Amino acid sequence: MNPLYDAIFKGMAPLAKTAVQASLDEGKSPQDIIDESMIPAMEAIGKEFEAGRVFVPNLLLSARAMKTALDILKPLMLAEQTTTLGTVVIGTVKGDLHDIGKNLVASMLEGRGFQVINLGTDVSKERFIEAAKEHNADIIAMSALLTTTMDYMKEVVDAVKADGLNVKTMIGGAPVTAEFAASIGADGFSTNANEAVEVAKKLLS
Amino acid sequence: MTGKERIRTVLEHKEADRIAVDFGTTPVTGIHCKVVEALRAHYGLDQHPVYVHEPGQMLGYIEDDLAEALGTDTAGCFGPKNSIGVWQEDWIEYRMPWGQVVMLPAKMVDSFTEKDGGLYSYPEGDKSLPPSCHMPERCYFFDSIERQQGEIDDDNLNVEDNLQEYGEIDDKTLQYWKTVTDRAAKTGRAVVAGFGGMALGDVARIISPAIREPRGIRSVAEWYMSTVCRPDYIKEMFDRQSDIAIRNLEKIWATVGDNVDVVYVCGADFGTQTSQFLSVDTLYDLYVPYYRKMNDWIHQHTSWKSFKHCCGAIYPLIGGLIDAGFDILNPVQIAAKDMDPQRLKDEFGDRITFWGGGVDTQKTLPFGTPAEVREEVMRLCDIFGRGGGFVYNTVHNIQANVPVENVVALMETLKEIRA
Structure with missing residues (x-):
């Protein structure tokens, strides 16, 4: 019986809020709460999604419950006590304002232990690179929904290479394929938010 | 056969004299204004700024001369207001950021705000309100x-708020539909009309760019x-919305009758991908009963066929959409998971008409060669066209970046198949 795990798995933000507070009251450290309850819940809902038993709305609800709990824990955590799997700078590329999928990827990455810098939509190559440098990022993750904007991902990948920045690139979005990712020299590609976490982990392993 | 006869024949799941074709009659079977202009030039038609009837997606109006050149069997009737709620009138020229001059309603153009190389537009063209659309x-x-x-306050959610854009159709709008459907019916092509009000949970409507103050x-x-x-909130909303829709359909049917062949019902x-x-269970629980209510009314009281647009990997849901009473499924996104054309045709082809699926628009049409477009059009017409139940259209709208030589390859291949 783990009320916080259940609240996040079922996507119930108000319950997650009370459950995380109860865990803190029991004297658990924020990092232990994240590692023992929250990340396993996000892993479990991700597996359900992969199996086709739950759908995007369920992931959105779980991600929101996770964020509600994280927002309580984060101010209590000192930077040196925080363990992350890596830092990801994420955004929807220039000319494209679609962000449901991108935000879901950001939430799943955060929910599974990455530090995520979400740059929003309509993001230029200069902003991606600037943010990657500022936050010492390990990965730049890009999204595009439109066939008219997906080519901009190549501009970002090329700019990253030209800059000599030591960062991996990964891409996603409805029209994006593994073949396209390979053709533009991106390091990673995923078809959905859950898979994106696995791809990011693999890129940094 | 006339276009109308051809469309009506294939909708009865019988083969017509040739493949039936639609271009440009709905917000999801259209062509971007940039490509419309290029097609007009290719076919040697009068060069003038293209009318943009759907500014959200910048779809260009297919005038009769271009419809003739493309061999389309359909004539579209769009609503009296565009996607930001501006009346489709007082057209003026406007140069878009990519350099093309198009025609848009003056009230929309006058309210544009240019910023950072992009444009903002406002509900009903009213700049005193926050912008509702952005073209970066x-x-x-x-x-x-x-x-x-x-934040959503669940204790005080009121379904009336999500119904604020639905109400009784007025006489001016009824007269508008009478005028435009009379004109369309005279073309001899099948008339496709988007009366509005029937889309259940279409996020393009939920987000409501036309509403002044959405609640x-x-x-x-x-x-x-x-x-x-x-x-429960959604069911109550759909129940009320579908009741309003049916009351309006009664008046519309009495006004336009069989001028119209196909009704665009829902784009959710x-x-x-x-x-x-x-x-499937949620589809049957939340949507099917209310779709069924509207489709049953249409089938019991009119000669219209009902059109459902639904993007993506929806193979598991198609049976439910058939049970919901839809006659037509669009855009048939063949590049999405499990949407193999032959499987779709074999399993569902005798129960629903595929309106679309004629060429992949995520890869082949924008990025393939003319030869690849030709091969795909040939193959898909062969699969979907057998036994009727197919109206040719691309998978969703033809987008701005599609090379005109690929669109011409598509059109010429269609002409060859239909000869």
């Missing part, structure tokens, strides 16, 4: 801006989450 630099569309007012659940993510955590997308937004 290097983009060819207007995307809606979410205007959700604060209720208006965020796309919040709406999707509501399908899981607020089912249930598929992603590789999955669905809901389970």
Whole structure:
């Protein structure tokens, strides 16, 4: 019986809020709460999604419950006590304002232990690179929904290479394929938010 | 056969004298204004700025001369107001950021705000309100801006708020439909009309770029989450909305009658590229009863056929959409997961008409060669065309970046097949 795990798995933000507070009251450290309850819940809902038993709305609800709990824990955590799997700078590329999928990827990455810098939509190559440098990022993750904007991902990948920045690139979005990712020299590609976490982990392993 | 006869024949799942074709009669079977201009030039038609009837996606109006050149069997009737709620009148020229001069309603153009190489537009063209659409630099569309007012308060949610845009059709609008459908019917082509009001949970409507001050659940993510955590609210909304729609359909049928052949009912997308937004059980619980109510009314009282647009990997949901009473499924996104054309035709082809699926628009049409386009059009017409139940259209709109030589390859291949 783990009320916080259940609240996040079922996507119930108000319950997650009370459950995380109860865990803190029991004297658990924020990092232990994240590692023992929250990340396993996000892993479990991700597996359900992969199996086709739950759908995007369920992931959105779980991600929101996770964020509600994280927002309580984060101010209590000192930077040196925080363990992350890596830092990801994420955004929807220039000319494209679609962000449901991108935000879901950001939430799943955060929910599974990455530090995520979400740059929003309509993001230029200069902003991606600037943010990657500022936050010492390990990965730049890009999204595009439109066939008219997906080519901009190549501009970002090329700019990253030209800059000599030591960062991996990964891409996603409805029209994006593994073949396209390979053709533009991106390091990673995923078809959905859950898979994106696995791809990011693999890129940094 | 006339276009009307051809479309009516294939909708009865019989083969017509040749493949039936639609270009440009709905917001999801159209052509971007940039490509419309290029096609007009290719076919040697009068060069003038293209009328943009749907500014969200910047779809160009297919005038009769181009419809003739493309061999389309359909004539579209669009609503009296565009996607930001501006009346389709007082057309003036406007140069878009990519350099093309198009025709748009003056009230929309006058309210444009140019910023950072892009454009903002406003509900009903009223600049005193926050903008509801944004076309960023290097983009060819207007995307809606979410205007959700604060956090959702579940204790005080009122379904009336999400019904604020639905009401009784007025006489001016009825007269408008009479005029435009009379004109369309005279073309001899099948008339496709989008009367509005019947789309259940279409996020393009939920986000409401035409509404001055949207209330209720208006965020796309919040709406999707509501399908899981607020089912009763959604059912009440759909029940009320479908009642209003049917009352309006009674008046519209009395006014336009069989001028119209096909009614665009709903554009809610249930598929992603590789999955669905809901389970089969949720489709039957939340949507099917209310779709069924509207489709049953249409079938019992009119000669119209009902058109459902639904993007994505929706193979598991197609049976439910057939049970919901739809006659037509669009856009038949063949590049999405499990949407193999032959399988779709074999399993569902005798029960629903595929309106679309004629060429992949995510890869082949924008990025393939003319030879690849030709091969795909040939193959898909062969699969979908057998036994009727197929109206040729691309998978969704033809987008701005599609090379005109690929569109011409598509059109010429169609002409060859139809000769």
